[in-house]
Amino acid sequence: MNLPTLRVGERVRHHRERLRRTQAVVAGLCGITEDYLSQIERGLKTPSHDVLTKLAHELQVPVATLLGDSEPAPARRHGPATAGPDVIHALLHRPATPPTRPLLEQGLRDRVERLWETWQTSPTRFTDAETVLPALIRDVETTLRTRPHDINLSERRETLRAAADLYGMLRSYCRRSGRPDLSLMCADRSLRAAEDADDPLRIAAAHWNLGHVLLSQPGNESEAAGIALRAADNLRRTLSTPRATAVQGALELVAVVAEARSRRAWAARDRLNRRVLPLAGRTGEGNVLWTVFGPTNVELHAVSVEMLDGDAGEGLRLADQIDTDPLASHERRFTFGLEVARCYDLRREDASVLVHLLELESLAPEDLERSPLARQLVVSLVQRSRPTYRRQVTALAERLHLL
Numbered sequence: 001m002n003l004p005t006l007r008v009g010e011r012v013r014h015h016r017e018r019l020r021r022t023q024a025v026v027a028g029l030c031g032i033t034e035d036y037l038s039q040i041e042r043g044l045k046t047p048s049h050d051v052l053t054k055l056a057h058e059l060q061v062p063v064a065t066l067l068g069d070s071e072p073a074p075a076r077r078h079g080p081a082t083a084g085p086d087v088i089h090a091l092l093h094r095p096a097t098p099p100t101r102p103l104l105e106q107g108l109r110d111r112v113e114r115l116w117e118t119w120q121t122s123p124t125r126f127t128d129a130e131t132v133l134p135a136l137i138r139d140v141e142t143t144l145r146t147r148p149h150d151i152n153l154s155e156r157r158e159t160l161r162a163a164a165d166l167y168g169m170l171r172s173y174c175r176r177s178g179r180p181d182l183s184l185m186c187a188d189r190s191l192r193a194a195e196d197a198d199d200p201l202r203i204a205a206a207h208w209n210l211g212h213v214l215l216s217q218p219g220n221e222s223e224a225a226g227i228a229l230r231a232a233d234n235l236r237r238t239l240s241t242p243r244a245t246a247v248q249g250a251l252e253l254v255a256v257v258a259e260a261r262s263r264r265a266w267a268a269r270d271r272l273n274r275r276v277l278p279l280a281g282r283t284g285e286g287n288v289l290w291t292v293f294g295p296t297n298v299e300l301h302a303v304s305v306e307m308l309d310g311d312a313g314e315g316l317r318l319a320d321q322i323d324t325d326p327l328a329s330h331e332r333r334f335t336f337g338l339e340v341a342r343c344y345d346l347r348r349e350d351a352s353v354l355v356h357l358l359e360l361e362s363l364a365p366e367d368l369e370r371s372p373l374a375r376q377l378v379v380s381l382v383q384r385s386r387p388t389y390r391r392q393v394t395a396l397a398e399r400l401h402l403l
Contacts, residue, residue: 005068005375005379005402006068006379006382006397006402006403007043008040008046008047008052008066008067008068009040009041009042009043009045010041010043010382010383011065011066011067011068011403012037012040012041012047012055012059012066013041014382014394014397014403015059015060015061015065015066015403016041016059018059019059019060021058023037023038023041026055026058026059029054029058030051030054030055030058031054032051032054040055052066052067068402083173083174083177083178083179083182084126084130084133084134084177086130086133086134087130087133087134087137087170087173088179088182089134090133090134090135090137090138091137091170091182091185091186094141094145108136108139108140108143108158108159108162109158109161109162111132111136111139112136112140112162112165112166112169113165115129115132115133115136115166115169116165116169116290118132119169119172119173119331120287120290120292120328120329120330120331121328121329121330122330123330123362123363123364123365123366124365124366125330125331125364125366125367126173126176126177126366126370127366129169129173133170133173136166137166137170140159140162140163140166141163143159144156144159144160144163144193157197157198157199160193160194160196160197160199161193161194161197161199161202163189163190163193164190164191164193164194164197164199164202164205164206165190165202165289165290166190167186167187167189167190167193168186168187168190168205168206168209168289168290169290170182170183170186170190171183171186171187171190171209171212171213172209172212172331174186175212175213175216176367176370177370178370180213180216180217183213183216184210184213186209187206187209187210187212187213188210190202190205190206190209191203191206191207191209191210193206194206200234200235200238200239200244201235201239201243201244201247201288201289202289203231203234203235204231204232204234204235204244204247204248204251205247205250205289205291207227207228207230207231207251208228208231208247208250208251208254208291210224210227211224211225211227211228211231211251211254211258212224212254214227215254215257215258215261218261221258221259221261221262222258222262224254224255224257224258225254225255225258225259227254228251228252228254228255228258229251229252229255231251232247232248232251232252235247235248235251236248242282242283243288243289245279245282245283246279246283246286246288246291246293246294247288247289247291247293248279249276249279249280249283249293249298250288250291250292250293252271252275252276252279253276253293253297253298253301255271256268256271256272256276256301256305257301257304259271260304260305260308260309261308263309265305265306265308265309268305269302269305272298272301272302272305276298276301277295277298279293280293280294280295280297280298281295285326285327287328287329290329292327292328292329292332294326296322296323296324296326296327297327297332299318299321299322300322300324300332300335300336300339302318303315303318303319303322303336303339303340303343304339306318306343307339307342307343307346310346312343312344312346312347313347315339315340315343316340316343316344319336319339319340319343322336324336330363330364331364331367333363334360334363334364334367334368337356337359337360337363338356338360338371338373338374338377340356341353341356341357341360341374341377342373342377344356345377345380350381350384350385350386350389351386351389353377353380353381354381354385354389354392354393354396357374357377357378357381357396358392358396360374361396361399368400369400369401374400375400375402378393378396378397378400378402379397379402381393381396381397382394382397382402382403
């Protein structure tokens with residue numbers, strides 16, 4: 001994932017101002033003209049390696065810092081958009097030997113459900129998940145490889161259901177950690193496990209996961225909508241339970257997002273009102289298979305449609321009417337807050353953008369660090385911030401390792 005970052009010139013300006021030095025002084029010490037330094041800082045000129053080295057020396061930072069390649073903080077094990085190496089190893093290297101005794105499927109089920117709860121509610125969910133994921137992946141895969149005579153059909157189906165749910169969570173983890181390739185792989189594993197379990201609800205949820213993977217890849221909106229709507233239709237013909245209705249609604253929301261991102265806001269609004277709202281009215285608030293489908297989530301998607309359509313005023317009007325307390329997922333609250341910040345950004349109300357970004361940092365700091373949109377909003381604030389709140393913007397940019 002190529003996360004937004006500041007240009008070299010903006011970093012030069014930041015560190016010059018940090019040292020309270022004028023352009024004339026720094027330019028003179030580096031043997032260049034003040035006008036040339038001004039053009040570098042404004043992004044009109046790219047400094048040569050020799051000039052960059054002199055600037056780094058005078059600004060008392062490594063050259064890598066000016067290039068945006070500074071090392072992460074010592075407390076962090078990896079960069080903001082990188083999946084944990086132990087998680088990747090567990091995903092790519094399956095156990096070679098089946099266990100002599102199968103694990104109890106209920107134990108796996110409880111562990112997967114606790115993991116999902118952590119993933120949806122913890123402000124440090126990436127760090128927390130990475131402490132348990134490697135062992136859980138290995139245990140699920142090992143149990144699936146148990147010899148048929150060591151585990152009965154019912155136990156195997158429960159293990160497959162746990163695997164489908166685990167890989168559904170891993171789809172989200174990998175996508176937000178900058179590994180779309182692994183995200184697609186996890187979505188496929190979730191679907192295969194659900195199909196092997198012959199579980200219609202989880203098969204539909206696995207298609208919901210696959211739809212979200214495709215939505216994260218620009219240009220695949222039509223394919224994402226097609227997969228989601230076919231899955232919703234199949235589920236409607238197979239099951240008629242409240243849980244099935246909730247998953248149908250979640251699948252319809254994939255199509256809503258796909259239509260909005262395809263610049264078909266009118267179609268997205270029509271689908272929300274005609275297809276999705278009635279489903280949400282029948283289900284009420286819920287979190288079936290961690291899809292967070294319900295009336296509040298539908299309202300949040302209405303804001304998303306207006307944001308993607310560029311109608312910031314309507315998006316903010318709708319946002320003011322929403323109470324996110326019923327939502328079971330911090331992740332969904334974070335996304336909503338970020339879209340509100342983007343609406344304010346469209347109106348160039350930078351102080352409001354900053355307020356919402358700081359709130360999001362308090363809610364989910366690891367998500368803020370990994371979000372391309374959040375980082376782009378911070379980059380924009382750095383580029384045009386007013387003196388009255390420049391210090392807060394700069395501090396936030398530093399915490400996100402943009403400076």
